[in-house]
Every structure is written in structure tokens, then in C-alpha cells.
Amino acid sequence: MGLKNRKYGVSPEPSREPLDSEAAERLLGSSVLVTKLESVVNWARKYSFFLYPFVTACCGMEFMSVAGPKYDLDRFGAALPRFSPRQADLLMVVGTISHKQAPILVKVYNQMTEPKWVFAFGICAVSGGFYDNYATVQGIDTLIPVDVYVPGCPPRPEMVLDGLMKLQEKVAKERWSDWPRGAAPVTDATKITEC
């Protein structure tokens, strides 16, 4: 649980000055909107998640349900599953991660392009769930930084949608300095040399 530190969270922002865009907008008339590049980029990012579905267990059924037409993840701009981490920016960890599977998860996370977020889908990904045993990773946050935890066995689609909206709120508040995240903290030391 040591990874839940501030490094991967959203930076505190007491030093942030209130954005004085109203004066400029008044000057230029109501046909012009003034904002910051950071806000625009965050706005664009939060409505265009490309998922990497890392589906390992039964929660996958619930993932299919929430991605399908009835609950329709597409309403939130997070519909298109990409099966290459190069094209994805939201890692959906759906299901139990065993210790055999852990290096694969870390590698997939490492190979994702920045910016990247992680969504722990279901109680097994969040904390190991009832698999409190030697074979199961007790929460994927022991391996990679996690942005949203959605417990449940499995979580209802409404919970997943709520988690996604929470993630959108978080993305909207991010700063440039929160990126890039780089390699997962558990990555082999020989494999994190920059190139």
C-alpha cells in the first residue's frame, strides 16, 4: 500500500492563482473564450479514454455488460478497447491478478504510452478480495499506481460508471508536473534505464 503516496496523486494546488480569463473575455467580447492549455488538454483527455482491457477473471462479464449498449461506456468517451498498450491510456485491470500474472501486468503498464491511468475493477484487483492466499496479489497497487478503485464482486455497472466519472474529475484537476509517470516502481532495475 506504500504506493498510495502523493507522487501519483493530484498535486495540491494552494499556490495556484485563480484564472483571470474573465477580463480578457470582456475585452474581446463574448465570442472568444480564454483558457489555459492545461485545462483544454485535461478536458480533451478526460473524454477520450482508450481502454486496455486487462481481463483475467469473471469481472470480465461485468466489463462486457458495462461496455455494451445497455450501460454504454461510450457516453463517457471511454468506449474503444485497444489491444495494444501503445494505443491505450486507461488500463482496466479486470479481475484477479495472481503472482504468475503480475510481471505481465507490470510490463503492460510499462509499455503504455503517457499519459496513462489505471482502473482497478472489482475487489480482486483492489485488494485480492477473498483470495487471501499465497497465489494472489493482494491489490494491484502493490505493483502499479492505481487511480480509481471500484470494489464489488463484481461491481455493478453503475459503480463502474461512477468510478469512471471520478476518474474524469481527477483528470480534470491534473497538472503538467504530474506527468510522465514512467516505469512501475517494481520494475527490474536493469529495465528502467532511459533510452
Added chain:
Amino acid sequence: MNEYIPVLIMLVLAAATAGGMLVATSLIGPKKSFVDKMEPFECGESPIVSSKLRFSIKFYLVALFFVIFDIEAVYAYPWAVLFKDLGMFGFIEMMIFLTILAIGLIYVWRRGALEWD
């Protein structure tokens, strides 16, 4: 020719949008390259591993027994479906087949092949 000017404008705008997205992403997108990231993607596996993978010979026995008793189940299902049509002849035939396999099962059990250690 003049009526094709809008098409040309459309073409230029579309190309500028696509190109602009690529340029903007490469300019403002965060990047970090390290060895593990730049390896070819093989669904999370290492792309280059030794071919000299070793595993226990005991898996061979397990696989073999699975195949034998799987075939038994494959034959038993159609027999169960056509049980009434085949009548006593089918029953006796099937019992002979099952007895042969049961003798084999008792043999491997007695020889300790079902024990892992």
C-alpha cells in the same frame, strides 16, 4: 472547375486536422522512454526467452490419462442419448468398453500413477 474548390478546401482542412493532431500530440504529450517500455509488445511476455524450458515429466502422465478418460466421456455421451434405441446390445457393448477402461484405471491406480510424488 470552380465547383470543385470546396472539395479542395475540405481536403486541405482534413489533412490539416489530422496533421495538426499528430503535431500537437508530439509537442505537448508527456513522454518517457526506458528499456522495458521500448521492447516489442508480446502481450506482456518477454519477446526473447530461452527455448530450453523444463517442466516435470509427471505432466505427461496427467495429460495422457486425461486424453484416455476424455475419450471415454466422448463415447459415453452419444450412448446415453441413444440409450433406448440401442437397447440391451448397446448396453452390453458399452459395459465391455467401460470394463476395459476400468481395469486400466485400477491398474494405473495400483501402480501409483495417480500420485504426484
